[in-house]
Amino acid sequence: MQFSIVIPVYNVAPYLHECINSVLTQNFTDYEIILVDDGSTDNSPIICDEYAGKYSQIKVIHKTNGGLSDARNFGIRKAQGNYLMFLDSDDFWKGKNVLSEIHDIIRENNPDIIIHELSSFYDLEKIIPRKFKDEGVQKKSYDFKRDLKGLVNNDIYYATACNKVIKTSIVKENNIEFPKGKLHEDVVWCADIIHYINNYALYSNPFYYYRKEREGSLTVQIRPKNIIDLIDIISEKEPLLSKINGGLSYLSYNYYIYLNSVNLLEEKQKEKYLKKLIELDYLLDYYPKNILSFKGKIRLWFYKLFGIRHAGLIEYNIRKFLNR
Template sequence: MISIIVPIYNVEKYLSRCIDSILKQSFTDLEIILVDDGSTDNCGKICDEYKLIDDRIKVIHKKNGGLSDARNAGIRVAKGKYLMFVDSDDFINDDMCKILLDKMEKYKVDIVSCNFFFNYNNGIRKINNQSIKTVTVLNNLETVKAYFCNYSVDLNVVWNKLYKKELFSKYNIIFPKGYIHEDNFIIYKLYYYAKKICIINDILYFYEQRDNSIVGKISSQNILSQIECIKDHCVFAKEHDDIKKYLNIGVRNLYLNCISIIIKNKKLRYLKSNIKDIEKNIFSKNIFGKNVIFFSLKNLMTYLLIKTNCIFQVKKIQYIFISIIKSLR
């Protein structure tokens, strides 16, 4: 019934915990696809050892191609009616598959999304502040709006969800290679093509917070990936008028997030020409327009600094404005 795809690269410290949590699932009709993405540590050996103890496990050994490439390799061989993604340094609740599948069948939806813990190295766990607090069934347009206008991490990532596999095959959805935050390129498309989506607040996934995580690092690759995501959103918006206004909100938020990161990091200032090019070729004179209510105070101040040409000269003006406005509230 369910194919679980685990992309793996140099995480031998966490891998057994991840696989064990999948093997302990109370729902047992599983296909477990371990994709060893050219690991240089003992991950490949660990995968092969697990394959010998449980015949539900398939192992793919491949040349390193990145997280997206590994996930795509898993999707290509998956036989299940449904798909799940579990990152190899994370782990899941014993009943995650059962609970998600129950909701999938009860509400006759195409995607089920749950809440999760941030799992820290010091043993502390923090519950994600999910924007939707109770069991909720949304249609595709409602979900796209929630994703772009009421941002929360649980709606943004691919790994805390169960999907009908046909969403990927029917609409030729694959993860883009070579980018950070690759989930941002496809998750909104999955929402759009799904007929209905169920969101629950059960905390079923444990998201490991690693100090050396690529996603958590501020880098030029991070910014350039976000710029490519902006372009991807814009292309999709041109082809789908029914969600164009929500996509535009997402594009503007990503753009202002890039600007904010560059403000804080002098080493990234050389990327300002890339950002200016985005503004010149994509945005109209008014970035916010009628959708101003969907933007944070921080992003509003960032935009003001852009229009007054202070954005790359005065790093702390943004925070001064925010402090003044907060004091007046």
């Protein structure tokens, strides 16, 4: 079959019907849906089984809770399609021609990976498409290694698995998995696949609706583990990605996120991870400035001028005061 669509499921009963139905309504039918129930305690397992009983292209895996990475990895191992897609169970697709149009791209170009647009979905009144920048799409060679820096600098290649359609063989043959037990698993996975991709294609359609600010979502608030895991990941991936043109831009994009949030950590951990941030401060020179707002450019200049320790503490205290 052409596509394996992996959907990790954990306590998302209110959203699961919309998610699954958005795939079932596609006018292209050569696909399988792999629902990975990650130890849900609500009605999600029952919903999964009901769909599997009605539709032959739906498979269900019930497993003990291991987190998002573990659930996705289970789905990858069971995948039989030529291409892998990831759809989080609180998100959904918009439109019926998505798979047929992606199939046309594959038939024409046989790319290792297809990168598509997505939309941030807050509610029916607030939907924000994250469109490709025109200058990022034009004059591309579609040689992935050659174009990576431009793809990162123009906000096309960034850390999410859900806007990428990748050859299953690349993932399986190179044992590329999501890191179990870590947050920011997409930062790791999107870094790890870079080395193995040769050619790519772009699909200009923000059909993927990424649900924002959902109660219970891991992305709603920053916790110490968010900060620790991300800084560890950047430190770990820096040696390899420094050898790839555009690799440091990719890391810098993620490095920039928690520069002041390290001050949320307890003192001993704070010093440890602040030291790591300072050792990697050269990454600020690689930040993709094309995607920075005016405020973002001021913030970047501020950190370069005053240094990670002092600028981070100043910003942290200002944000703390404003949030009172």
